Amino acid sequence: MTAPPEPLDAAVDALYTRPLDGFIAARDAAARQAADAGDSLGAQRIKRLPKPSVAAWVINHVVRERPDDVAALTTVGDELRAATQDRDRARIRALDHLRKERTEALVGAVRQAGEVGGRPVSAAVLDRLTETLTAAVMDADAGAAVRAGRLARGLQHAGFGIVDELGEEADLVALRPAATSAEVQEERPEETADTAERAVEETSAQVDRLEERRDDVSDRLRTAEAAVDDAQDEATRLDDELARLTEERDAAHRTLDEARTAAEEARADLAAVEQELDDAEDRAAQARRRRRAARGK
Structure with a gap:
């Protein structure tokens, strides 16, 4: 049970x-x-x-301490996707400005506090927070994962999708409550005593086999987890060394955001011009037909 x-x-x-x-x-x-x-x-x-990275731990705490601010930010992402689908250039620009404004306000509040949950916040972690909040706006699944407050790594929006702070493909599936017994209960056919006894023997034997396998796998898992912890400590140490590269990376992200906005505007303009062209061609065809009709009189 x-x-x-x-x-x-x-x-x-x-x-x-x-x-x-x-x-x-x-x-x-x-x-x-x-x-x-x-x-x-x-x-x-x-x-x-x-085990979460330092940046992910800080991000999870920020999400839990400021859930309304994070929810308001991810809502901008929903509106941005709708505006992009509608090719509403003015709305896209306004929402992109709002995204940056709310992100900077939230990160700025953390920067001013200087700590989260009693842990000092470095410039590198603030950069991870900015990247993760941006990813939460740009991708609906990333937004849901961030709001769950269970990240093991910070997130980045890499254009082609969401990756974690180490550049690996991010697993955005957050643990959710399991279905209740009422939701999964199914009717079972009546069983005879002999059938039930055989089922007990078979399942008990299977449990014994699986417990042996579990013990073996648990040993391997403990060894692997020790290696993971060592690697995580090393990755955390390297975070500080990567800080000098963050300014160039942030500039690239800003350029990327501007390029995306320009691309969306260009698509909207192209669609408008194509519609005008179609209308003009229709009018020209009508004019030619009227001219032929007039000459035939």
Whole structure:
């Protein structure tokens, strides 16, 4: 019998509100608690949660501390996509200005505070926050992932899609509450005692086999997680070294945003000109027909 989905979801959320240094220990404890409660699937889901980077930890805390500001920002993304589809150039420009304004206001508030959750915020982390908020506006799935407050890495909008702060393809699927038993309950046919007994024996044997496999995989997982933690520490150390490159990267992002806006404007202008051309060709054809008719009289 599995635990209700609400405790699992609450346990996952609680992990992302804890101090970063204690994440691994807290995650393992939450997984054991879920397993002790009989929720083996939930325990596996919790155990697979990666330790957030420093930037992701800060972003998750900002999202939880300022949910209204983040929601207002991602709403701009919905409106931008609608305006782009409608080819409303004036609306696109206004919304892009609003996007930058709200992003800068939110990042500026964090910069002024100088810390999040008691952890000082570096210039490199502020850059990651800006990139992630931009990605949340530009991509609906990224927006949902950011609002969930469970990021393991910061996000970037790379033109062709969303990548994480290491440049790898981002997994935007956030953990959500499992379906309730009422939602998944199905009617089962009646079973005889013999059939039920065989089913118990078969499933018990399968459980034994799977438990052995689980123990083996758990050993491998612990070794892999230790390697992941070492690699994460190294990646975090390199964040500071990458700070000198952020100014050039930010300039490239600004140029990219301006180019996208110009491209959308050009598409809208082209569509308008093509429509005018079609109308003009129709009028010219009508004029030629009237001229032929007039000459035939």
